[in-house]
Amino acid sequence: MSGERPDPLSFEVVPAASGPDAEGRRRVHPYTPLVHGFQWWPAGIAAAVVLVSETGVSLGGGGLLLGVAAMLLLTLVGTAFGYLSWQRLTFWFDADGDLRVDSGVLSRQERRLQLSRLQSVDVLQPFLARLVGLAEVRVEVAGAGDSRVSLQYLALAEANALRNEVVARAAGVRHDAEEAPEQVLAVVPAGDLVLSLLLRVETFGLLAVTVLVVALTIATAGPAGLVLVLVGGVPLFQVFAQFSRYYDFTVADSPDGLRLRHGLLQKTRQTVPPGRVQAVGFVQPVLWGRKNWVRVRLNVAGISAATQGSGDQSFSENVLLPVAPWPVALDIVSRVLPGVDLRAIPLDPAPQRSRRRAWIQWSRLAVGHDEQVFVARRGRVVQRWDVIPHARTQSVRVTQGLWERALGLASMHVDSTPGAVTISALHRDAGDARRLAEAQSERAAAARARDRSTRWAAPTSDVDAHPAPPAEAGRVE
Amino acid sequence: MAQQSSATSVDDAFCPPEQEWQRVSPLLGRAYRITLVFWCAVLAVGLGALLLVPRMPAWIPLAGLVVVLVVLVWSWIVIGRRVRSWGYVERGDDLLVTSGILFRRLVIVPYGRMQLVDLRAGPLDRALGITTVQLHTAAATTDATIPGLSPDVAAALRDRLAREGERRSAGL
Numbered sequence: 001m002s003g004e005r006p007d008p009l010s011f012e013v014v015p016a017a018s019g020p021d022a023e024g025r026r027r028v029h030p031y032t033p034l035v036h037g038f039q040w041w042p043a044g045i046a047a048a049v050v051l052v053s054e055t056g057v058s059l060g061g062g063g064l065l066l067g068v069a070a071m072l073l074l075t076l077v078g079t080a081f082g083y084l085s086w087q088r089l090t091f092w093f094d095a096d097g098d099l100r101v102d103s104g105v106l107s108r109q110e111r112r113l114q115l116s117r118l119q120s121v122d123v124l125q126p127f128l129a130r131l132v133g134l135a136e137v138r139v140e141v142a143g144a145g146d147s148r149v150s151l152q153y154l155a156l157a158e159a160n161a162l163r164n165e166v167v168a169r170a171a172g173v174r175h176d177a178e179e180a181p182e183q184v185l186a187v188v189p190a191g192d193l194v195l196s197l198l199l200r201v202e203t204f205g206l207l208a209v210t211v212l213v214v215a216l217t218i219a220t221a222g223p224a225g226l227v228l229v230l231v232g233g234v235p236l237f238q239v240f241a242q243f244s245r246y247y248d249f250t251v252a253d254s255p256d257g258l259r260l261r262h263g264l265l266q267k268t269r270q271t272v273p274p275g276r277v278q279a280v281g282f283v284q285p286v287l288w289g290r291k292n293w294v295r296v297r298l299n300v301a302g303i304s305a306a307t308q309g310s311g312d313q314s315f316s317e318n319v320l321l322p323v324a325p326w327p328v329a330l331d332i333v334s335r336v337l338p339g340v341d342l343r344a345i346p347l348d349p350a351p352q353r354s355r356r357r358a359w360i361q362w363s364r365l366a367v368g369h370d371e372q373v374f375v376a377r378r379g380r381v382v383q384r385w386d387v388i389p390h391a392r393t394q395s396v397r398v399t400q401g402l403w404e405r406a407l408g409l410a411s412m413h414v415d416s417t418p419g420a421v422t423i424s425a426l427h428r429d430a431g432d433a434r435r436l437a438e439a440q441s442e443r444a445a446a447a448r449a450r451d452r453s454t455r456w457a458a459p460t461s462d463v464d465a466h467p468a469p470p471a472e473a474g475r476v477e
Numbered sequence: 478m479a480q481q482s483s484a485t486s487v488d489d490a491f492c493p494p495e496q497e498w499q500r501v502s503p504l505l506g507r508a509y510r511i512t513l514v515f516w517c518a519v520l521a522v523g524l525g526a527l528l529l530v531p532r533m534p535a536w537i538p539l540a541g542l543v544v545v546l547v548v549l550v551w552s553w554i555v556i557g558r559r560v561r562s563w564g565y566v567e568r569g570d571d572l573l574v575t576s577g578i579l580f581r582r583l584v585i586v587p588y589g590r591m592q593l594v595d596l597r598a599g600p601l602d603r604a605l606g607i608t609t610v611q612l613h614t615a616a617a618t619t620d621a622t623i624p625g626l627s628p629d630v631a632a633a634l635r636d637r638l639a640r641e642g643e644r645r646s647a648g649l
Contacts, residue, residue, distance in 0.1 A: 142615070301615055394590050394616035398490050398583040405581070410490040415616035422618070431489030434583070441585045445570050448589055448645075 007130065007156075007267075025090040025102075032086050032153045035129050037079030044071050081105070091151060097169050099139060101149050111149055117142040118170035119276050119301050123159045125267040135159035139166055142301045160269075167256040167271055182254035185335070186321065186328050192293075193246055196323035197239050199287035201382055210236040246322040253335050260320070276300055277336045278392045280320070281421035282329065282385040294329045296321040298336075299419030318420040337373060337389060345370050347377060353407050354427035367412075367425040367436065372447070374414055374440055376423050386423040388414050390447035396437045400430065412436045491575055491583050498564030498575065504605045505625025506560040510553060511601060517549045565623050570645075572612065572638065574621045586621045589645035590614045594635045598628070610634055 020026045048067050089103040099113040122138040129135060134153035141148075154162060164179045197203065213235065247264035257273040279299040288294065298320045320336070321329055330342060350365035358365065361380040368375045374393070376386045393414055400410040410433035414423040425436055524545065527538040558578050566573045575583040593613040602608060608631035612621040626634065 393587075394614040395587065395619040395621065396585040397618070397620075400490060400581045402579055413618070415614065415618045417615045418617045434490040434492070437583070437585060441571060441587065445587060445589075448587070 007125075007133070020092065023092070025092045028086060028089055028091075028151055029134055029153050029155055029158075030086070031132060031134060033079045033082030035132070035134060035153060036082030036085075037075040037077075039126075039128055040074045040078055041071065044074060089151075093165075093169065099149070099166060099169075101151070113139055113141045113149055115141070115166060115170040116172075118166065118273060120273070121163050121166050121271045123156075123163050123269040125156070125263070127265040129153050130265075130267060137162050137166075140300075163269075163271065164256075167273065170273060171256055180255040182252040182259055184250060184252045185332050186249075186251045186324055188246065188249040188322055188324065190247060192323055193243060193249070195291075196288065196293055196295075197242055199285060199291075201285045201287070203236075203239055206235040206238055242322075246319070249322050251321060251332055258320070258332075258336065262322075272298070272300060272336075274336075277389075279386065279388040279416040279419065279421040279423060280333055280336060281387065282333075284383040286381050286383070288323075292326050293323050294326050295319070295323055296329050296333060297420045299416050299421045301417040333387075337387070340370065340372050340387075340389075342373075342375065342385075342387065345373070345375050347375065350425075350427050351409070351429050351432075354409055357403055357407055357409060357427050362427070365426050367428075369440070369443065374423065374443070376414075376425050378424065378426055386421050388416050388421075388423045390440070390443040391451040392416065393440060393444035393447075396441050396444070398433050398437050400433075404430075410434070412440075414440060491581055493564070494566055494568060494573060496566045496568070498566060501560065501563045501623065501625035502607055502627055503560060504607050504627075505563070506556050508601055508605050508607060508625070509556045509560065513549065513552050513556065517545050520545050560625065563623065563625065567634075567637065572621065574623055582620075584619060584621050586612050586614060586619060587645075588638065588641035591638060591642040594638050594642070596631055596635055608632075610638075612638065 084105045085103065088105055088108075089101070091099065091101045094100050094112070098115055101109075101111045101113070103109050103111075119140045119142050120138075121140070124136045124138060125134070126136065129152075133156050135156045136153055137151045137159050139149045139151075151159075151162070153159075160179075167180075244264040245266075245268075246262050249262040250260070252259040252261070257271050257276070260268070260270040260272070262268055277298055278301050281297045281299075283295045283297065284293065297318050299318065321332060324332075333342065334340065345368040347366035347368040350362060354365060355362040361378055364378055364380050364383060366377045369390075372391075373387050373389050378384050378386075394417065395415045397413040397415065398410055399413065404410055404427060407427075408430050409427045410430040411427055412425040412433040414425075416423060425433065428436065521542060524538040524541040527533055527541070528535065555578070559576075562578050562581070563576045564574070570589075571585050571587045573583065573585055575581070591612050592615060595609075595611040595613065597609040597611065598607065606627060607625045608628045609622060609624040610626055610631050611623075612619065614621075623634075
């Protein structure tokens, strides 16, 4: 981003790679293979430490030499493979303004990302790449299955320029436009982040498991086991991982969407274009109540269920704000959902007899709606408020289990794209649940008819950006 | 299109809309039962083989066989109700699908939200002449599956759904 402080961790700022070739195709940075080669080192060193401490091999000349040789070999193989894939990876913008990426060593892959369906653009700096001033660009479009492209690695300035170009093209403005100006909305102080992570309900569970694991290892394996445990076996490290991930969390608003920046070791800069937010959820663990804190999560389409659970960055992608006071959170959410005043929405509680089905959270169960959004509240130990715009409703379900049936209750669910936020009106009166479902279905239909959010910056006459029609797949043999 | 009746009955949540539910073919029950009998037979053979194991008290495999028999009879009866519980209705703007006896559900899928309509038929399904239609939206939780349709009905439904979907496509 322009006007940002230089990264204190980066010891070498690499120059941008050479320009595009005759056909306008560009390549990622030539240092990329080296980064791929060296990325084995942390895991390699950790494995070596475990091996040495477990088998008691003395760190004599022979063993050390063998270890170093193995590491170098791995590095060499990694670099060689990295070079092959670097050679075969090209990207460019085609005549239609869509992003095209050709890649693959053994099996070739040609991808075309329809930028009118852009969901998010991330610029990531994994630790190793950050040291040499490189960054990864991830572009996510809406679509079934794997609809993400990751370009590893570009010089940071180049990565930011590419991000701007993708966003500008998706917005429908000239792609050589200046980077849109931004306004910082919130920065999460490190102290608040630490305290909030410690006050989470999960932390106590992790603490208990950690004590158990450490005690058991020391009891069974002696001090040697302690090293093994310390190399990633301690569940409490998850709290540190979260701290590292959300460190220096900054939310900024700009015409091309919300920008989220965070990370201690790995830096992430996410851009969520306007209108791409599928659902918003507020989470408040019981111990945050005194501080009036809340965590805000997002569903963004395209981050498929498959990528949701895997990869170390998946977690951050659905967090809009790791911790903030309620007024700040509501202010930021009002940028995502313009014209919605969540405090003004009247909530209708679940019937009293739901107490016999949900004996802890029953009095918290409530739903409400206004012109634009549907809200469901639930949870007592961890309180949740889940919000979905009517225009983003995918489908509506009514479910009823045995016990609910006996009590004449049923639950209604509003389906959103896969993500952390699920919207459920639990344990309503059975007839009421059905009426809620029908009413939500009608509100969704009306909202869909009004909605247009592709090519958000383009003049209103430009409606060519209609999303692809549903594919039809007959697979009967 | 909300239900007018305000009386609260257990079935209020899953009563049909103005139209009647379209039910699925009873052949689906036959498919379920063939599968059921097949697996019960596999289990029975396995338990029978236990009888040949030396020093195995006979009551262990026999008790197992009794359990298998009870499950077989109970499932045989329940399958009929399970199959009759499936139903779907095509309305003006959306498709309704309902199913389940113990855990009941009803899903309302707007045509404009459909991304994909799948037709599936395994070997047994094809031998019996039934097909499964499955709708996909951008939500993974939608779960709108209609099994046990005759291939003609399924193909016609698929075509109608695809046509409606294209006409109303609302993106995301």
